[in-house]
Amino acid sequence: MDNNIExxxxxxxxxxxxxxxxxxxxxxxxxxxxxxxxxGKIKPGQKLPPERELAKKFNVSRTSIREALRTLEILGxxxxxxxxxxxxxxxxxxxxxxxxxxxxxxxxxxxLEFFQFREAxxxxxxxxxxxxxxDEKIKKLEELVAKMGESEDEATRSALDKQLHDTIAAASKNxxxxxxxxxxxxxxxxxxxxxxxxxxxxxxNAKRLQRIHEEMVYSLKQRDARAxxxxxxxxxxxxxxxxxxx
Amino acid sequence: MDNNIExxxxxxxxxxxxxxxxxxxxxxxxxxxxxxxxxGKIKPGQKLPPERELAKKFNVSRTSIREALRTLEILGxxxxxxxxxxxxxxxxxxxxxxxxxxxxxxxxxxxLEFFQFREAxxxxxxxxxxxxxxDEKIKKLEELVAKMGESEDEATRSALDKQLHDTIAAASKNxxxxxxxxxxxxxxxxxxxxxxxxxxxxxxNAKRLQRIHEEMVYSLKQRDARAxxxxxxxxxxxxxxxxxxx
DNA sequence: CACCCAAAATTGGTCATACCAATTATACGG
DNA sequence: CCGTATAATTGGTATGACCAATTTTGGGTG
Numbered sequence: 183m184d185n186n187i188e189x190x191x192x193x194x195x196x197x198x199x200x201x202x203x204x205x206x207x208x209x210x211x212x213x214x215x216x217x218x219x220x221x222g223k224i225k226p227g228q229k230l231p232p233e234r235e236l237a238k239k240f241n242v243s244r245t246s247i248r249e250a251l252r253t254l255e256i257l258g259x260x261x262x263x264x265x266x267x268x269x270x271x272x273x274x275x276x277x278x279x280x281x282x283x284x285x286x287x288x289x290x291x292x293x294l295e296f297f298q299f300r301e302a303x304x305x306x307x308x309x310x311x312x313x314x315x316x317d318e319k320i321k322k323l324e325e326l327v328a329k330m331g332e333s334e335d336e337a338t339r340s341a342l343d344k345q346l347h348d349t350i351a352a353a354s355k356n357x358x359x360x361x362x363x364x365x366x367x368x369x370x371x372x373x374x375x376x377x378x379x380x381x382x383x384x385x386x387n388a389k390r391l392q393r394i395h396e397e398m399v400y401s402l403k404q405r406d407a408r409a410x411x412x413x414x415x416x417x418x419x420x421x422x423x424x425x426x427x428x
Numbered sequence: 429m430d431n432n433i434e435x436x437x438x439x440x441x442x443x444x445x446x447x448x449x450x451x452x453x454x455x456x457x458x459x460x461x462x463x464x465x466x467x468g469k470i471k472p473g474q475k476l477p478p479e480r481e482l483a484k485k486f487n488v489s490r491t492s493i494r495e496a497l498r499t500l501e502i503l504g505x506x507x508x509x510x511x512x513x514x515x516x517x518x519x520x521x522x523x524x525x526x527x528x529x530x531x532x533x534x535x536x537x538x539x540l541e542f543f544q545f546r547e548a549x550x551x552x553x554x555x556x557x558x559x560x561x562x563d564e565k566i567k568k569l570e571e572l573v574a575k576m577g578e579s580e581d582e583a584t585r586s587a588l589d590k591q592l593h594d595t596i597a598a599a600s601k602n603x604x605x606x607x608x609x610x611x612x613x614x615x616x617x618x619x620x621x622x623x624x625x626x627x628x629x630x631x632x633n634a635k636r637l638q639r640i641h642e643e644m645v646y647s648l649k650q651r652d653a654r655a656x657x658x659x660x661x662x663x664x665x666x667x668x669x670x671x672x673x674x
Numbered sequence: 675c676a677c678c679c680a681a682a683a684t685t686g687g688t689c690a691t692a693c694c695a696a697t698t699a700t701a702c703g704g
Numbered sequence: 705c706c707g708t709a710t711a712a713t714t715g716g717t718a719t720g721a722c723c724a725a726t727t728t729t730g731g732g733t734g
Contacts, residue, residue, distance in 0.1 A: 206687075206688095207687080207688070208498065208687095216530075216533075219533055219534065220533060226534060232713075232714055232715085233714075233715065234714080234715095242688080242689085243688060243689040243690070244689085244690085245491065245687090245688065245689065245690090246687085246688065246689085248495065248715090248716090249494065249495060249498045249687095249688095251715095252454065252495045252498050252499055253498055253499060253501075253502040255499075256499040256502050256503065257502065257526055257527060257530050258527070258530060258531075259530055259534065262715065262716090263696085263697080263714090263715075264695065264696045264697070264714075264715045264716060265695070265696035265697030265698070265713075265714055265715060265716095266696080266697050266698070266713090266714070266715075267697090267713095267714065267715075268714095268715080270534075271534075272534040272535055274527055274528075274530045274531040274534060274535070275531075277527045277530070278524070278527045278528070278531065280503055281503060281504070281520055281523045281524045281527050282520075282524070284462075284503050284504065284505055284520050284523070285520040285521075285524065285604075285607075287462070287465055287466060288465065288472060288505065288516075288517075288518040288520060289518055289520070289603070291603065291604060292603075295602045295603060295604050295605075296604060298552065298556065298602050298604075298605065299549075299552075299602065299604040299605055299608070301552065302548045302549050302551065302552030302553075302605065303545075303548050303549075305548065305551075305552070306544065306545075306547065306548030306551070307548075310544065356541045356544050356545065357535070357537065357538075357541060358531075358537060358541050358542060358544075358545040359541075359544065359545055359548065361531075362545070411657075452716075452717095453716075453717070454716095454717095478684075478685055478686085479685075479686065480685080480686095483718095488717080488718085489717055489718040489719070490718085490719090491716090491717060491718065491719090492716085492717065492718085494686085494687090495716095495717095497686095508686060508687085509685090509686075509725085509726080510685075510686045510687060510724065510725045510726075511684075511685055511686060511687095511724070511725035511726030511727070512684090512685070512686075512725080512726050512727070513684095513685065513686075513726090513727095514685095514686080
């Protein structure tokens with residue numbers, strides 16, 4: 183292991199020593215590690231010093247160090263591996279999933295609001311895709327829509343639908359939007375999932391959706407921003423219509 | 429204190445006892461508390477049993493309980509008050525701010541990407557505002573724009589600008605979008621802030637922006653969705669133009 | 675009786691130490 | 705030189721103790 187971090191900032195240590203601002207010890211530790219990340223002293227992939235060593239450096243107990251490390255782990259900043267060490271990671275997605283789930287759990291977010299949030303990102307992704315998508319991806323989208331048209335099974339169509347949306351999101355080339363959309367897929371309330379499959383199990387709606395999908399892909403192929411916006415809006419209206427009447 | 433939680437699920441306790449799925453103890457505890465929240469057994473405002481009692485109930489050490497509580501605190505699920513107890517809160521916003529800051533810190537997110545993400549939400553907020561905004565809010569927007577037109581000072585204009593955007597966001601009536609936009613304001617990279625004020629200190633740009641703001645508010649007043657979309661798009665293009673050439 | 679205040683009990687915050695469990699490093703034997 | 709058994713390292717958990725803030729209790733006082 184040659185990627186150890188040898189020297190945690192000593193001036194930061196100082197601020198921890200006296201618990202200056204009535205901050206909890208573990209919070210001070212977190213701040214100091216965050217600072218080191220910001221300053222580039224700590225980078226993803228690196229291993230932190232052993233907990234016992236950190237405890238000595240910060241002049242606190244291992245308990246406090248561990249509480250700090252736990253929260254950093256939840257935030258997706260580090261990953262603890264028993265017997266090996268604590269490693270810096272860039273895997274914040276998991277943490278965002280946790281936070282957002284909690285947000286929806288605790289705040290009783292309305293399904294429609296959730297849906298609108300998602301719509302905002304998908305629409306933007308589509309508009310960016312208009313500018314960035316290449317012919318290969320267009321071809322893939324066309325294939326997906328075709329398959330969806332042929333498929334009789336709702337579950338299959340649903341899986342293809344997800345692929346379709348993922349592909350479009352990817353074409354946006356905006357990694358934040360891609361990530362947040364991924365997260366939303368994870369967090370999506372069971373409520374909406376059920377309602378969605380309910381809506382689409384009606385052949386009439388499925389057919390309507392199929393036409394809209396074709397329109398979406400066609401407008402992307404034409405690189406027509408306005409048509410893309412219209413097509414995607416229709417798509418959401420179809421779903422939102424039903425959510426609203428629940 | 430009559431809002432104590434008397435009985436943490438016993439079946440959940442069982443799953444913790446034997447550390448069944450190679451999960452860390454504290455993770456199992458978190459899951460069980462989350463489950464209780466989902467089932468409505470635990471609601472915001474309530475106080476959890478004392479740590480020592482939880483430790484007994486879960487058959488684990490207080491250490492493990494505390495590690496679980498720390499992460500729940502970071503997630504914004506609970507708040508620990510020394511001498512009093514651990515209380516359920518719904519304050520997840522702080523946690524989202526933490527997560528997103530970390531995401532941007534660790535992933536070196538492009539300023540443009542960040543800006544596009546924000547744009548997605550502001551655009552949607554505007555489109556929802558078209559449907560939901562009332563005359564009173566319209567009046568407020570008009571006043572803000574007027575003040576901005578008169579103001580000579582860049583800092584003042586910037587503050588008014590923030591108010592303008594906040595008001596529009598509020599008019600969307602979508603609490604997720606409002607919250608995330610708030611979070612983004614907190615997290616926004618210094619980079620963008622500086623660039624923004626740099627752009628707007630040029631009187632020519634400030635004047636352009638002023639016209640666009642007027643257009644935005646006017647189209648909202650007319651409840652004209654298409655015009656609103658166009659006006660807001662222009663607004664973002666003005667900023668994005670400069671971010672791109674940085 | 676109602677109110678206020680000091681003492682006691684409760685409860686989270688931190689520490690020190692010990693031991694377990696998984697991983698990694700080392701040393702030995704082929 | 706390689707592979708394997710053993711030792712050392714390192715995170716995970718458990719106890720028990722004590723500190724610090726809050727809450728509760730029980731008098732004492734008006």
